[in-house]
Amino acid sequence: MATVVVAGPAVAGCQEEPGMQPTITAEQAAQRVEELLQETYGQLPPGARLELFGVAGTLPCDDPTDGGPAGRVFYEKRYEVVFPADWPADQALPMLADHWRRHNYTIVNDLSDRSDPRLSVEHPEDGFRVTVAVWNRDSGAVDIYLTGGSPCVWEHGTPDPQ
Amino acid sequence: MSGGITFEMLLNADPEVWRRAAQGWDQLGRRADDRSDDYASSARRIPDVWESGPAASAAQQHCDGLRKELETVFPPVSTIAQTLAQHANDVSELRTRAQDLVTQGRAAHVTINPDGSMTMDPAHANEWTARAMSQLVWQRDALLRQAAELDGRAARAIAENTATASGTPMSKVDRSTVPGKGTDPAEVKRWWDSLTPAQRRYVTAEYPELVGALDGVPVASRDVANRIVLDREQDALTARRDELDNREAYIRSMVEQGRGAELYPGESNKVGAALTELDRIREERERIDRNLRGLDRITDRLEDPDRPRAYLIGLSTADDGRAIVSVGNPDAADNVLTYVPGTGVELSKVGGELNRNDHMAADARVADPSAETASIMWLGYDAPDSIAWNAPFDGSAEGGAPHLDRFQDGLRVTHDGEPSRNVVLGHSYGSTVIGHTAQQGNGINADALVFVGSPGVDTNSASDLRGVPTSEVWATRAEHDVIRRVPDWDIAHGNDPTREDFGGRVFTSDPGDPDNEGKTHSAYWDEANLARENIALIVTGQTGKVS
Numbered sequence: 001m002a003t004v005v006v007a008g009p010a011v012a013g014c015q016e017e018p019g020m021q022p023t024i025t026a027e028q029a030a031q032r033v034e035e036l037l038q039e040t041y042g043q044l045p046p047g048a049r050l051e052l053f054g055v056a057g058t059l060p061c062d063d064p065t066d067g068g069p070a071g072r073v074f075y076e077k078r079y080e081v082v083f084p085a086d087w088p089a090d091q092a093l094p095m096l097a098d099h100w101r102r103h104n105y106t107i108v109n110d111l112s113d114r115s116d117p118r119l120s121v122e123h124p125e126d127g128f129r130v131t132v133a134v135w136n137r138d139s140g141a142v143d144i145y146l147t148g149g150s151p152c153v154w155e156h157g158t159p160d161p162q
Numbered sequence: 163m164s165g166g167i168t169f170e171m172l173l174n175a176d177p178e179v180w181r182r183a184a185q186g187w188d189q190l191g192r193r194a195d196d197r198s199d200d201y202a203s204s205a206r207r208i209p210d211v212w213e214s215g216p217a218a219s220a221a222q223q224h225c226d227g228l229r230k231e232l233e234t235v236f237p238p239v240s241t242i243a244q245t246l247a248q249h250a251n252d253v254s255e256l257r258t259r260a261q262d263l264v265t266q267g268r269a270a271h272v273t274i275n276p277d278g279s280m281t282m283d284p285a286h287a288n289e290w291t292a293r294a295m296s297q298l299v300w301q302r303d304a305l306l307r308q309a310a311e312l313d314g315r316a317a318r319a320i321a322e323n324t325a326t327a328s329g330t331p332m333s334k335v336d337r338s339t340v341p342g343k344g345t346d347p348a349e350v351k352r353w354w355d356s357l358t359p360a361q362r363r364y365v366t367a368e369y370p371e372l373v374g375a376l377d378g379v380p381v382a383s384r385d386v387a388n389r390i391v392l393d394r395e396q397d398a399l400t401a402r403r404d405e406l407d408n409r410e411a412y413i414r415s416m417v418e419q420g421r422g423a424e425l426y427p428g429e430s431n432k433v434g435a436a437l438t439e440l441d442r443i444r445e446e447r448e449r450i451d452r453n454l455r456g457l458d459r460i461t462d463r464l465e466d467p468d469r470p471r472a473y474l475i476g477l478s479t480a481d482d483g484r485a486i487v488s489v490g491n492p493d494a495a496d497n498v499l500t501y502v503p504g505t506g507v508e509l510s511k512v513g514g515e516l517n518r519n520d521h522m523a524a525d526a527r528v529a530d531p532s533a534e535t536a537s538i539m540w541l542g543y544d545a546p547d548s549i550a551w552n553a554p555f556d557g558s559a560e561g562g563a564p565h566l567d568r569f570q571d572g573l574r575v576t577h578d579g580e581p582s583r584n585v586v587l588g589h590s591y592g593s594t595v596i597g598h599t600a601q602q603g604n605g606i607n608a609d610a611l612v613f614v615g616s617p618g619v620d621t622n623s624a625s626d627l628r629g630v631p632t633s634e635v636w637a638t639r640a641e642h643d644v645i646r647r648v649p650d651w652d653i654a655h656g657n658d659p660t661r662e663d664f665g666g667r668v669f670t671s672d673p674g675d676p677d678n679e680g681k682t683h684s685a686y687w688d689e690a691n692l693a694r695e696n697i698a699l700i701v702t703g704q705t706g707k708v709s
Contacts, residue, residue, distance in 0.1 A: 149689025
């Protein structure tokens with residue numbers, strides 16, 4: 001964790017100017033994403049559990065057209081929040097919104113007043129993001145997902161000429 | 163077990179059991195294939211120790227026979243693995259729908275018991291509840307019928323490919339009867355349907371490079387064929403790389419011994435000839451390494467037990483390489499997304515695109531868990547290397563159009579049951595390829611088109627795009643995407659399709675980073691970017707929710 005925070009400014013540098021600055025590694029990014037997701041989960045009413053949804057892994061975060069070298073990635077992980085029928089699902093998003101506000105997270109997208117509400121925020125120091133998305137299905141079922149993502153990093157922390 | 167599926171079985175079904183069984187069969191197929199490779203290399207070494215004679219020939223024949231036997235094991239074993247994996251997906255989808263039905267019942271004051279029987283809440287025993295209950299009964303029965311049908315289909319596929327005492331039979335089909343490249347997919351499908359299962363196994367095992375590339379052959383069979391092609395390409399490239407290493411080492415050792423002149427007896431400039439050959443070796447080796455890197459990424463994805471099953475629908479290492487990989491089987495899916503990547507994508511960089519494709523498949527599952535969505539990464543054309551230099555002027559769009567056109571036609575003819583919702587999405591220059599395809603002949607066979615960060619789609623009007631309703635032509639461009647620097651001058655690819663006068667439907671994506679327009683060009687798939695959710699809603703047909 002300490003390594004990740006110290007490396008924060010380097011990550012921000014990568015976003016500002018595509019180039020050859022070292023970053024944290026994809027593995028460290030994965031750890032930090034997991035940590036943020038667990039912290040988010042900890043703010044939810046008790047009685048729910050997390051179930052990995054889809055693929056946790058890296059995505060390309062650059063394009064040769066940006067003039068910078070290719071090969072940087074960002075890490076992403078998504079959990080489904082699984083809960084019993086009597087769990088207060090409607091409180092999940094407001095509780096997280098409150099937690100994030102108190103901890104000065106930056107709002108990336110606030111769609112909390114939609115019929116399928118969702119809120120995305122960014123950590124104020126290291127640029128990692130978390131999204132809570134609530135889907136009210138036609139059947140009456142409610143599905144909630146938590147997704148965490150890292151800023152763009154070099155897979156091994158330093159520029160990879162390939 | 164066909165016909166005997168109960169509601170209780172659906173609610174308690176565990177798709178993981180099927181998934182694990184599929185992995186076991188996949189491993190068996192791979193092991194058989196590895197053994198076959200071992201026999202091939204042993205057979206090649208026989209003449210080194212045993213040059214000629216009846217015994218040498220007999221040994222050669224024996225090794226070849228064993229290799230052949232193992233090779234023929236791969237298609238049926240791989241088909242069984244596919245069938246089990248597909249069944250796992252079907253079971254998972256049916257279970258979700260059974261659970262949804264229970265939730266729906268609860269909201270309508272109807273308790274659906276684990277055995278599927280239903281009871282009305284006495285406090286709400288009225289006409290409305292009775293109506294809701296009869297609707298639920300109808301849905302339950304439809305679900306059980308579908309479960310029995312899917313179960314029967316899987317059982318038939320497994321039975322067809324299960325070895326008998328005499329092995330898994332194959333019947334010879336002449337190579338000349340296989341439809342040629344570019345044949346109309348409907349005609350290809352008729353040819354395929356005319357073959358017996360034993361003949362299909364034969365053509366898949368004997369002519370994988372033909373069967374794997376033919377639009378109109380069912381995706382499951384193309385996948386088996388292309389996995390054989392993938393294995394052969396990897397072996398051939400690795401062998402060629404070894405050859406180059408050996409040749410390089412030989413040249414260097416001859417030069418070090420002062421015998422360089424012997425290498426090129428007819429050449430006047432012997433040093434120059436040696437340097438030229440060493441350069442050529444280096445270049446070829448770099449190209450091989452790039453292709454091998456791409457093939458390795460594809461292999462990793464195909465063999466990844468933690469991700470949904472992937473299907474290899476096309477593969478080639480010619481030029482910059484081509485690859486078509488689907489997450490899920492499009493022939494069995496309700497929604498099918500074809501994703502056409504943009505500039506700079508070649509086989510060696512396919513790993514990132516495969517991940518992007520996986521995420522789009524997962525996004526679609528979040529948007530509609532009751533439907534099965536297959537997502538295809540279609541690198542079936544030679545993408546230009548850079549948007550600044552090659553893209554505006556080269557013929558990649560023209561070159562890619564007939565391939566994409568046939569591919570989409572092929573998806574339609576091989577699809578099982580009700581037609582799927584087919585959506586074609588292009589990022590960057592990929593959108594130009596789609597635009598070009600939609601203006602040829604009858605246009606493109608799709609229900610919706612999606613242009614993301616497009617430099618233009620070869621026309622200034624959505625109504626010029628044929629084969630797709632104009633109301634389903636979608637486009638997005640981030641506010642700070644560098645692509646906006648491409649001028650609307652009519653000299654490159656047509657105007658920006660997010661312009662109002664283009665006539666498409668524009669959806670939201672995050673504005674991006676004003677200080678890094680290049681990064682913004684590929685940020686549409688970043689976590690939290692609204693574009694991703696909108697794409698998933700379009701793919702799953704929930705267009706009323708697109709923002």
